[in-house]
Ligand SMILES: Nc1ncnc2c1ncn2[C@@H]1O[C@H](COP(=O)(O)OP(=O)(O)O)[C@@H](O)[C@H]1O
């Protein structure tokens with residue numbers, strides 16, 4: 127029997143029962159759409175995490191004061207005052223695996239312009255900060271080593287702070303007051319967006335470390351050192367070297383806990399990436415369940431259809447249809463159902479991904495792989511769940527089928 | 532000459548739960564190519580059971596069935612499907628057309644399972660419909676046709692593969708007298724072209740168009756007689772036509 131003809135017959139049989147065929151397809155449509163949309167959400171989240179990781183800076187290590195607990199959780203950050211700017215300088219100068227190191231001290235402060243005020247995080251650091259964090263300028267530029275040495279009152283603004291204080295106006299050369307101390311704005315950073323933890327990275331003001339220490343906070347310690355290794359491969363060596371150096375500098379006797387903690391941001395990044403990968407898998411597999419449920423729907427309807435059309439099967443057999451002709455007929459019907467459902471599901475899946483992006487503002491990425499996979503699966507489901515009803519139809523006895531009322 | 536149909540000591544026993552029922556009790560029969568046979572007998576005497584076995588739709592419990600010299604009992608389901616497709620045309624009392632399927636598509640069905648291309652199929656099916664006088668009803672659905680027309684479509688379907696044997700199980704059972712005679716005329720025509728025809732009926736008026744009458748009773752053959760002067764359905768029809776036109780003439784006067 128001609129294959130095209132088989133499809134034509136199947137299509138016609140399905141068209142006769144439009145309502146039922148549509149409802150049956152709906153199971154597959156929803157299943158396929160769910161797989162595509164969920165994988166798109168997962169992939170979008172993964173891409174976002176990757177972008178955020180890139181925004182932290184490359185090959186980054188963080189050194190915090192205080193020791194770690196057993197589980198590697200950083201204890202009492204900020205409460206210990208053992209790190210100094212000298213530690214940061216020593217790391218940069220003495221270690222070969224390190225490209226750059228920048229100290230960091232943060233406080234939350236009220237920042238005031240001529241007619242606006244804004245509460246934000248003020249970070250004190252060295253000019254290396256902008257290199258370590260891979261952060262470029264929209265206008266103006268960074269402060270210099272002599273600004274740092276002289277504890278000059280200059281500030282670099284993040285995009286969020288700038289727009290809250292100055293609107294769309296360029297803030298460079300304007301004066302702001304941080305806790306009543308006047309600062310001259312010398313740079314505006316390019317926006318970086320949210321961090322992996324969901325903080326607005328652009329809601330920040332960066333000033334020379336010495337200025338923050340002496341003129342605002344009145345302290346001598348720092349809260350963290352950001353260390354950038356030469357290459358991703360060297361982060362492990364760098365971590366070890368930093369640990370050894372600080373060990374010496376802080377005169378920690380053997381057997382005693384370190385008074386600092388080194389964390390490899392690449393590890394954290396890898397963990398974040400892995401968890402978003404798991405999320406994609408999880409979402410995808412939950413959606414696959416609905417695809418299987420759709421397949422069971424097809425099987426159910428095909429079984430009903432075989433029973434209803436027993437007499438038709440008998441007539442076809444009486445005029446010479448073989449078991450395999452009947453098998454093919456019902457199998458193709460099931461596959462046409464699932465394939466049509468699959469195609470519509472792809473369309474719905476792509477559309478709902480777009481809608482999620484547009485209205486919920488979740489990034490979604492539709493991968494051709496998931497479309498291919500979903501289409502392949504919808505055919506496979508048609509074959510798998512259609513086979514049993516089709517075999518049942520094919521194994522009918524001609525005379526029994528003809529007698530069926 | 533070798534007979535077209537030869538059955539020897541054919542038994543069919545139905546098993547319904549505990550009860551065994553013998554529908555055929557050792558039937559032997561021989562039918563030559565080109566015969567026109569009527570099979571008669573009361574309801575439940577085993578006529579349909581035998582037709583189904585002859586049509587390769589069912590298998591006997593015991594006994595031998597040779598069709599054209601081939602022992603059908605030894606064939607598998609695919610070979611029997613092929614015999615149904617090529618050698619036999621079956622006509623049922625209830626027409627057994629596919630509903631919501633046009634006349635021509637119903638007639639095309641056997642050709643479809645022979646694997647012929649679309650154009651040849653449509654041509655052959657169209658020819659068969661012409662032959663039964665329904666050339667102008669190709670695209671009608673069964674529910675748009677009268678009973679007699681539906682049975683004609685079924686006959687077209689039975690003859691489209693040019694079988695050597697047509698089996699009709701009470702083909703006129705659901706039809707009025709005049710339509711019944713028309714159907715019998717059609718069978719006689721096919722028979723004249725060399726097709727062997729077996730018709731089951733319980734109406735003696737219908738049986739008289741055959742050349743041989745076999746009587747069934749209780750699963751056995753009671754009698755088997757040739758008819759020397761069988762009726763010609765065409766003649767009967769034209770005579771009736773003449774009479775009815777005379778009647779209208781008289782009424783008009
Ligand atoms: N599928 C079946 N199961 C059980 N008994 C059957 C079946 N088909 C027919 N019979 C019985 O076999 C006998 C012959 O039936 P059938 O051949 O249909 O008779 P006929 O066609 O001469 O009226 C009847 O008694 C009928 O009840």
Ligand SMILES: [Mg+2]
Pocket residue numbers: 578579580
């Ligand atoms: Mg009967």
